[in-house]
Amino acid sequence: MSTVTGRTRHYGSFYRLSDDPYQGSPSSPGPNILVYGNCQAEALRILLASSTLSPVRTMRIPPVFELEPSDLPFLRLAAADAQVLVAQPVGDGYRNLPLGTAQVAAMMPSGSAVIRWPVVRHAGLHPWQAIVRDPTDPSRNPPVVPYHDLRTLAGAKVGQDRHLVPPSSAAIMALDEESTAELRRRENRDCDVSVSDLFERPEPGDMKTINHPGNRILLELARRVQQAMGSSPDVTDPGRTLLGEVVTPLEASVADALGLPSPTREAWQISGRAVPASTIRQAQTRWYADHPAILEAGWDRYRATIELLGLS
Structure with missing residues (x-):
């Protein structure tokens, strides 16, 4: 080179x-x-x-x-x-x-x-989080974090603050089960190693975002890959978060619905800095006004989830 x-x-x-x-x-x-x-x-x-x-x-x-x-x-x-x-x-x-x-x-x-091995994607801990691709530029991301919040998206669409809509425990549980089932379906179709069973009893740090698993999931995945290779499953925690550049806060309503301990923080962690959720919400609301095609794409793709969460 x-x-x-x-x-x-x-x-x-x-x-x-x-x-x-x-x-x-x-x-x-x-x-x-x-x-x-x-x-x-x-x-x-x-x-x-x-x-x-x-x-x-x-x-x-x-x-x-x-x-x-x-x-x-x-x-x-x-x-x-x-x-x-x-x-x-x-x-x-x-x-x-x-x-x-x-x-x-x-x-x-x-x-x-x-x-x-599977692409580990699971929305159970973050049911409002979504990835939406710009129809004209798939590499374009929203400001602050590369994730959309369906409450912010729906609010921009209907002109009302949808963060004030009280979440349904039944809806949160249904989305958690649906996410596990979808991961299992992809594993059964495409993979030699699976991890979907770990989400039947989730822990608060299992997903930092909907597509960045926490160390518990990654460690068990690595051990199962070792077993698939005929090796001893001996990998250990490295003492740092492997995929922790962006960490979504676990919301109290989700913890309650899934029977998890109450969360201890409300802010996002981005490159080690605490960023209030309101900062992200305000920036992305303004951004949707300038990118209506992405707003419509997200609304169309996640319409069923938006309706299940009572945001439409």
């Missing part, structure tokens, strides 16, 4: 800036494992690399949604050197590139193993 940037330096092993791209214990190198997927993949890689009973060699690579055509030669090299692909299900031709899980597996040596 002729030009070294901050990004290529961060993923130096992937871009072959190291003579030994797969990193691990020299004394017990173990197999080369390519952990592939979204931002959850890097958290899983860190945990798998921490094993002492079943050491492996891993490589930090960009999340799949960041990969560009110029990255394909490096992805092929990474796959060619791997013995195990630990991947989330990615469809063939993702982003019009050969980035599908099956396509990456085909880049690997004959006889390589593939272990598929």
Whole structure:
């Protein structure tokens, strides 16, 4: 690579800036494992690399949604050197590139193993939180945090403050069960490893946002991946939150409905800073006025959830 940037330096092993791209214990190198997927993949890689009973060699690579055509030669090299692909299900031709899980597996040596694990997405702890893609620019996010609050969205649509609508415990429980069922459905269809059973008895920190699982979920996922590889499940908590850049506060009504301890904070945590929910709500309300297409897209996609929560 002729030009070294901050990004290529961060993923130096992937871009072959190291003579030994797969990193691990020299004394017990173990197999080369390519952990592939979204931002959850890097958290899983860190945990798998921490094993002492079943050491492996891993490589930090960009999340799949960041990969560009110029990255394909490096992805092929990474796959060619791997013995195990630990991947989330990615469809063939993702982003019009050969980035599908099956396509990456085909880049690997004959006889390589593939272990598929789920994209962990669960809205039970945050039933109002949603991801809405701009129809004209899917990379566009709302201000402050890259998540929408259906109360704010509905309020902008109907012209009334929907944060004042008292939540129904029955609706919260129904959405929690629906989210677990959807995760289980995707696991049964696409995966070799599952974690949906963990959400049958959730804990407050299980999801930092609807698509960023907490350490308890990630640790159990890593142990189950180890078992799927025929290894001893020995990964331990790293002593820090792996996916904690944005942390959504658990609301009291949700804790009550799901039988969880009362929450101790009301503010969001963003890069370690406390940000009041009102700050996000006000910024996004103004933003919807300037982006009516996103408002309509969110209203259409989440209409059933909006109605279930009594926000329409």
